[in-house]
Amino acid sequence: MPSIIKFLERLGTDAQLRHASQEELAKALEESQVDAALGAAIIAHSTSADELYALLGLRPMFHTQENPGPWPLPPGVAGDVVEKEKQKASPAEQAAL
Amino acid sequence: MSTPSSTGSLACVGIGITLGSHITPLARSHIEKADVVFAAVSDGVVELWLKEMHPDVRSLQPLYAEGKHRMETYRGMVDAMLTEVRAGKRVCGVFYGHPGIFAWAPHRAIKVAREEGYPAHMEPGISSEDCLYADLGIDPGAAGCLHFETTQFMVYRRNVDPSAWLILWQVGLAGEQTGHRFATGPAYRQVLVDVLARDYPADHEVIIYCAATLPFQSPRMERIPLSQLPLADLTAAETLAVPPARKLEADSEIQARLTALDLVPA
Numbered sequence: 001m002p003s004i005i006k007f008l009e010r011l012g013t014d015a016q017l018r019h020a021s022q023e024e025l026a027k028a029l030e031e032s033q034v035d036a037a038l039g040a041a042i043i044a045h046s047t048s049a050d051e052l053y054a055l056l057g058l059r060p061m062f063h064t065q066e067n068p069g070p071w072p073l074p075p076g077v078a079g080d081v082v083e084k085e086k087q088k089a090s091p092a093e094q095a096a097l
Numbered sequence: 098m099s100t101p102s103s104t105g106s107l108a109c110v111g112i113g114i115t116l117g118s119h120i121t122p123l124a125r126s127h128i129e130k131a132d133v134v135f136a137a138v139s140d141g142v143v144e145l146w147l148k149e150m151h152p153d154v155r156s157l158q159p160l161y162a163e164g165k166h167r168m169e170t171y172r173g174m175v176d177a178m179l180t181e182v183r184a185g186k187r188v189c190g191v192f193y194g195h196p197g198i199f200a201w202a203p204h205r206a207i208k209v210a211r212e213e214g215y216p217a218h219m220e221p222g223i224s225s226e227d228c229l230y231a232d233l234g235i236d237p238g239a240a241g242c243l244h245f246e247t248t249q250f251m252v253y254r255r256n257v258d259p260s261a262w263l264i265l266w267q268v269g270l271a272g273e274q275t276g277h278r279f280a281t282g283p284a285y286r287q288v289l290v291d292v293l294a295r296d297y298p299a300d301h302e303v304i305i306y307c308a309a310t311l312p313f314q315s316p317r318m319e320r321i322p323l324s325q326l327p328l329a330d331l332t333a334a335e336t337l338a339v340p341p342a343r344k345l346e347a348d349s350e351i352q353a354r355l356t357a358l359d360l361v362p363a
């Protein structure tokens with residue numbers, strides 16, 4: 001496992017490290033031989049992880065997994081509403097499908 | 098239910114929100130024991146971590162594309178998982194947070210797999226909703242809590258209860274009706290503000306929330322007046338929490354009925 005991933009897994013699992021001070025984090029990073037630039041991005045404790053993503057060459061990922069519809073779907077794209085269910089449901093229920 | 102033509106199976110599991118912190122022992126076991134793992138996570142580092150747990154992790158991210166209809170992407174996820182199930186594989190779909198919360202493909206894949214006679218199971222995970230309660234110090238039982246997908250909340254008439262919390266998901270996509278965009282802008286959010294203004298004052302404080310996906314991050318908890326929402330910096334990851342604007346209103350008639358019942362000898 002690359003040392004950075006191993007370190008992050010440890011950070012997410014260890015109650016003391018998860019809420020450690022910047023000094024304690026720096027010490028743990030030094031011991032785990034994480035690259036200095038990556039380590040600095042971790043120590044910054046920011047709300048954003050953009051610096052780490054940039055260093056690892058990672059692009060932002062897509063988040064959406066839900067379609068709030070029902071909207072008219074383009075031809076060839078099938079929706080969630082099964083025809084049978086659609087006929088049975090009242091308009092209010094259809095909105096929730 | 099039909100008789101399956103192979104011994105395939107499907108488990109959709111949640112990996113939680115924060116790397117390392119939220120994965121359950123059972124979710125990890127599903128991942129490790131699978132023949133093939135499909136990944137729909139929202140953070141590249143989390144995906145790298147997942148790849149350390151299994152030699153055959155296939156990212157579902159390439160199914161997304163700007164301009165492609167989201168339903169096509171989600172159907173592609175279902176097809177990718179079911180193709181391997183039908184080929185007799187033990188398949189694990191890994192989704193960020195909880196696999197069944199605001200996530201279409203896992204529910205659909207499990208439904209179709211079961212209809213075809215394959216064993217299929219959903220394993221819960223820690224959702225961004227769970228993180229929100231912890232970070233913002235909200236107990237949904239205290240005054241009640243309503244959850245909506247933001248666009249659905251806007252385009253359908255819903256009963257808002259301003260004495261409860263209101264949680265709006267996918268707020269960065271507010272008003273997105275085309276199905277193929279991943280963000281909308283201030284003008285769309287102004288429409289959301291106008292919808293909310295039917296029940297909340299313009300200066301009502303709302304909270305933009307984003308839980309930590311990496312264990313060194315701090316959660317984003319930005320409090321702003323409702324009227325400033327259009328200009329806020331939002332991505333697809335944030336949730337909007339609207340605190341109650343009113344006290345709970347007593348239903349004196351029901352209270353009197355219950356009191357009368359208390360006086361009836363048992």
Ligand SMILES: C[S@@+](CC[C@H](N)C(=O)[O-])C[C@H]1O[C@@H](n2cnc3c(N)ncnc32)[C@H](O)[C@@H]1O
Nearest residue numbers: 065194195199224225266267307308333335336
């Ligand atoms: C498609 S849903 C998936 C939710 C996921 N299944 C879960 O259990 O959290 C995406 C929406 O979830 C919420 N969300 C996802 N990640 C989040 C985070 N780190 N912090 C706060 N909300 C988040 C946002 O409302 C976002 O628009």
